[in-house]
Amino acid sequence: xxxxxxxxxxxxxxxxxxxxxxxxxxxxxxxxxxxxxxxxxxxxxxxxxxxxxxxxxxxxxxxxxxxxxxxxxxxxxx
Numbered sequence: 001x002x003x004x005x006x007x008x009x010x011x012x013x014x015x016x017x018x019x020x021x022x023x024x025x026x027x028x029x030x031x032x033x034x035x036x037x038x039x040x041x042x043x044x045x046x047x048x049x050x051x052x053x054x055x056x057x058x059x060x061x062x063x064x065x066x067x068x069x070x071x072x073x074x075x076x077x078x
Contacts, residue, residue: 001045003029003077004052006060007038007070014065015039021063038070 010018015033019040022028030043046055056071 001047003074004044004046004056005072005074006042006044006056007034007072008040008042008060008066009037009068010039011065011067018063018065021065022060025059027059038068 008018019031019033022031022040022042027044028042029045030041032041033039034041042060044055044060046052052071052073056069060066061069
């Protein structure tokens with residue numbers, strides 16, 4: 001499994017609804033509210049061989065209230 005980080009920008013006033021929806025889907029390893037350009041930082045673990053883009057599209061990006069996402073792939077933990 002590989003860790004993937006996804007930053008999410010939400011519609012104004014929708015951050016808590018988006019966070020609740022993510023937890024209901026039981027995909028979040030960790031989920032934080034953040035300052036800056038994005039509202040939430042999501043950490044998920046994706047099975048080897050699974051298409052990351054499709055996983056994010058099917059499990060994250062289709063949640064109402066998300067207006068933009070930025071996905072960061074990881075290679076090695078130090």
